[in-house]
Amino acid sequence: MNTYHAKSLLTAVLLAWGTTAWSADTPALKSAFKDRFYIGTAINRAIATGAGGSRRSPDQVSKDIALVKEQFNQVVAENDMKWALIHPRPGPEGYNFEPADAFINFGLSNGMALAGHTLVWHAQTPQWVFAGTNPPPPEVTNAVARSVANTNASGTNRFGRERFGGGFFGRYTGPRASREELLGRMRDHIHTVVGRYKGKIKVWDVVNEALADGGTNVLRNSLWLEIIGPDFIAKAFQYAHEADPNAILRYNDYSLENSAKRRKLITLIQSLQEQKVPVHAIGSQAHLNLSSSFEEMDRALTEMATLGLPIHITELDVNSAQGGQRSLGADIADNAATTQGGLVSDADRKLANVYAGLFRAFLKHDKSIEVVTFWGPNDANSWRASGKPLLFDGNNQPKPAFHAVIEEAKKAQENAQSLRDNQPLTAGVASAQKPNPVKVEPGL
Numbered sequence: 001m002n003t004y005h006a007k008s009l010l011t012a013v014l015l016a017w018g019t020t021a022w023s024a025d026t027p028a029l030k031s032a033f034k035d036r037f038y039i040g041t042a043i044n045r046a047i048a049t050g051a052g053g054s055r056r057s058p059d060q061v062s063k064d065i066a067l068v069k070e071q072f073n074q075v076v077a078e079n080d081m082k083w084a085l086i087h088p089r090p091g092p093e094g095y096n097f098e099p100a101d102a103f104i105n106f107g108l109s110n111g112m113a114l115a116g117h118t119l120v121w122h123a124q125t126p127q128w129v130f131a132g133t134n135p136p137p138p139e140v141t142n143a144v145a146r147s148v149a150n151t152n153a154s155g156t157n158r159f160g161r162e163r164f165g166g167g168f169f170g171r172y173t174g175p176r177a178s179r180e181e182l183l184g185r186m187r188d189h190i191h192t193v194v195g196r197y198k199g200k201i202k203v204w205d206v207v208n209e210a211l212a213d214g215g216t217n218v219l220r221n222s223l224w225l226e227i228i229g230p231d232f233i234a235k236a237f238q239y240a241h242e243a244d245p246n247a248i249l250r251y252n253d254y255s256l257e258n259s260a261k262r263r264k265l266i267t268l269i270q271s272l273q274e275q276k277v278p279v280h281a282i283g284s285q286a287h288l289n290l291s292s293s294f295e296e297m298d299r300a301l302t303e304m305a306t307l308g309l310p311i312h313i314t315e316l317d318v319n320s321a322q323g324g325q326r327s328l329g330a331d332i333a334d335n336a337a338t339t340q341g342g343l344v345s346d347a348d349r350k351l352a353n354v355y356a357g358l359f360r361a362f363l364k365h366d367k368s369i370e371v372v373t374f375w376g377p378n379d380a381n382s383w384r385a386s387g388k389p390l391l392f393d394g395n396n397q398p399k400p401a402f403h404a405v406i407e408e409a410k411k412a413q414e415n416a417q418s419l420r421d422n423q424p425l426t427a428g429v430a431s432a433q434k435p436n437p438v439k440v441e442p443g444l
Contacts, residue, residue: 040074040373132177194243252283294357
């Protein structure tokens with residue numbers, strides 16, 4: 001049977017299972033990949049605290065929690081460790097640790113590995129961080145600032161990845177802090193947050209999305225870059241390493257499947273490595289769509305692996321909305337448009353095929369990959385809910401894509417067993433197996 005017909009038959013079987021099929025011998029995701037890499041998910045405040053919110057009833061949240069415990073062995077806070085949520089006001093009294101503490105308690109009480117997201121980012125950073133007495137450049141003096149969100153409002157963390165869109169904080173246009181003032185605020189923030197969770201959070205997204213999407217510039221034109229200069233990235237990693245010398249520190253970005261942006265990543269990381277900056281891992285968000293393929297992911301992972309660093313898939317989802325098929329980005333302002341237009345035709349089958357190809361690539365590169373984290377446990381909790389981008393639907397039932405991913409794990413296990421069966425005894429069975437990812441010290 002040729003590859004095309006084999007794939008078509010597999011897809012037909014998966015679709016026949018439908019979205020409610022469970023089998024007694026169907027393993028959880030974390031079990032299926034336990035000898036390969038961690039399987040993680042982002043969780044929101046409702047899941048971390050067990051409290052129902054405006055999007056999900058208490059009963060739905062209870063079922064969401066059960067799914068997270070059953071399927072995943074690593075978690076990251078979707079929003080509550082971003083600067084705007086954990087440090088909304090200036091000064092040592094301006095922190096709000098309660099939601100982040102709830103996330104920590106959830107992960108530790110369930111024996112899960114924890115990741116921290118994120119320390120330095122151009123988005124979801126309060127305007128006070130950049131404010132000072134230095135006049136802004138002339139080109140922004142007359143710019144109109146966009147609305148500022150109330151970070152003190154009560155709620156259950158409805159933001160998704162960032163549901164406020166591009167106007168959440170806008171671009172600060174007032175008098176600016178000096179380089180020294182902004183570096184001091186960055187250092188205090190990182191030392192406080194990383195220090196509080198030292199030994200509990202083993203891996204941090206230190207700098208998030210600093211690469212430019214287009215053009216020839218390597219770095220995005222953010223206020224961090226404008227005020228501090230390009231060494232803001234090195235400084236952030238330095239401060240994080242000071243706060244927890246045993247933590248795995250990663251650089252995290254999206255659209256690394258795009259060859260031009262990947263070249264910028266390699267340029268940046270090689271520069272940091274030459275400076276002996278303590279960057280320990282690459283975070284590839286992998287916000288993808290139905291055009292994504294095994295070949296595309298294989299190329300991306302092959303090139304990223306040349307940096308000699310572990311690769312973490314940090315925010316995986318596959319957008320099935322018609323509006324999201326022209327973009328692989330994670331730009332917040334564009335997110336509403338990318339989830340419009342309804343689902344593409346035959347979305348379940350296409351989603352299953354894409355996820356099968358992605359996990360086939362992850363398994364091929366499992367010596368480089370240490371964790372694969374979905375950006376949400378199910379479609380209802382996704383920042384792209386209308387795009388139905390995950391393995392479980394809003395009722396926590398497995399979609400054909402889930403079964404396709406499990407099938408890839410089974411095939412990899414069978415192939416590994418076949419290799420072991422055909423190895424000379426002198427080679428040793430252990431050489432055919434990859435140790436459990438818990439081996440990584442320190443870190444995940």
